[in-house]
Amino acid sequence: MLSDNGQQIKYIETQVALEESCRCWVASPVIAVDTEFVRTNTFYPKLGLLQIADESQCYLIDPLRIKDWSCFVGVLADSEREIVLHSGGEDLITLLVALGKLPDTFFDTQIACAYAGLGFSKSYQSLVLEIIGRNLPKDQTRSDWLKRPLSASQLEYAANDVCYLLPIFRELKARLEERDYLGFLKEDAKVQVDYTKLCEQPEYWELAYTSISNSWRLNNSALACLQRLCAWRERHARKKNLPRSWIAKDADLLVIAQLMQEQRKLTIRDLNACAALESALVRRNGEAIIKLANSPPDVSLIDRSLLNPPLSASLRAVIKGFREKVQDHAKQMDISPELLARKKQLVTVALGIQRGNDPIWPQELRGWRGKRLATDFLEVASNLDSKGMSGND
Numbered sequence: 001m002l003s004d005n006g007q008q009i010k011y012i013e014t015q016v017a018l019e020e021s022c023r024c025w026v027a028s029p030v031i032a033v034d035t036e037f038v039r040t041n042t043f044y045p046k047l048g049l050l051q052i053a054d055e056s057q058c059y060l061i062d063p064l065r066i067k068d069w070s071c072f073v074g075v076l077a078d079s080e081r082e083i084v085l086h087s088g089g090e091d092l093i094t095l096l097v098a099l100g101k102l103p104d105t106f107f108d109t110q111i112a113c114a115y116a117g118l119g120f121s122k123s124y125q126s127l128v129l130e131i132i133g134r135n136l137p138k139d140q141t142r143s144d145w146l147k148r149p150l151s152a153s154q155l156e157y158a159a160n161d162v163c164y165l166l167p168i169f170r171e172l173k174a175r176l177e178e179r180d181y182l183g184f185l186k187e188d189a190k191v192q193v194d195y196t197k198l199c200e201q202p203e204y205w206e207l208a209y210t211s212i213s214n215s216w217r218l219n220n221s222a223l224a225c226l227q228r229l230c231a232w233r234e235r236h237a238r239k240k241n242l243p244r245s246w247i248a249k250d251a252d253l254l255v256i257a258q259l260m261q262e263q264r265k266l267t268i269r270d271l272n273a274c275a276a277l278e279s280a281l282v283r284r285n286g287e288a289i290i291k292l293a294n295s296p297p298d299v300s301l302i303d304r305s306l307l308n309p310p311l312s313a314s315l316r317a318v319i320k321g322f323r324e325k326v327q328d329h330a331k332q333m334d335i336s337p338e339l340l341a342r343k344k345q346l347v348t349v350a351l352g353i354q355r356g357n358d359p360i361w362p363q364e365l366r367g368w369r370g371k372r373l374a375t376d377f378l379e380v381a382s383n384l385d386s387k388g389m390s391g392n393d
Helices: 015-026 070-077 089-099 109-115 124-132 152-163 165-179 182-198 220-240 250-262 268-273 279-293 313-333 343-354 368-382
Strands: 008-012 030-038 046-053 057-061 082-085
Touching: 008 015, 008 152, 015 070, 030 089, 030 152, 030 165, 046 089, 046 152, 057 152, 070 089, 082 165, 089 182, 109 124, 109 165, 109 182, 124 165, 165 182, 182 368, 220 250, 220 279, 250 279, 268 279, 313 343, 313 368, 343 368
Parallel strands: 008 057, 030 082
Antiparallel strands: 030 046, 046 057
């Protein structure tokens, strides 16, 4: 079987074949990687197929038949080798779960496409059409990649998902070198790798409460309760390998914290009597929730500066000014404004200034972005009167 670009497709389903291929990849300065996975009823993605492309052929690795990934981990971890992915976020978490290892950095063709001025968040199929001139089908996008045997259509689709990454990589790398943006791409990739690892650190789960809408309305004791409940959900979802919403929805956890704001102690009867809570939640996890909710509040674990209250009119004006500066810089750089900064990140910066601190730069805006935007952002903020910056309007 051949891929769309005429490369031979090699199907790997034995340890011997994987180790033999790894010896070939060790000699390759660059390889393309893609994953097919299923994530319909689990917290973590289940790897269904791992695709590799080098300069000579495509390889489809059956992860259900491979027990020892150490040889491939060595290939992935070699900093001398470039790893090419397209829109690598989900691939990274899939690889981390399946292999326990990530490359230190990688070349993301979707982000590179944006730096090349070809459009933000462009799909692989669109990029193949624009750079290669081939129109790839999408008919197997929602296939069951865990079933066996995989159909010929699935195998062909999977091979085509990786076979054009290297020629696209070469074209985009040349364009970024010409623009002197290659370092920016590498910086972004490192941030993404670090964030993927951070999401699996227990200390990061302790901050899950900050993403709950309207959490700013709670008093400190109730917010501490919400913090415990959210951290518990993070742990429990991973332990049971179930989606977060199957453990408890955001709204459920907020309601429980609100109940704690109204009374000092909760019982199962209180939970059952609350019409806003699903009976299945109380039946499955009621005892654990009661124990967590009734624990003495530890307000040292909460940080209100991480919450997102409603924006004042003056603060909205600051953010509007930020966005105008972002658009100006993006135009100068010939890139999409979204690549430079997104609204959520601008809100974080503005809230930090409003609270009387130096700007709080989200991880994505540190590095070259912060250096480019800092002076203009501070100028925008300084034009606000003190009343506006205090958030009283």
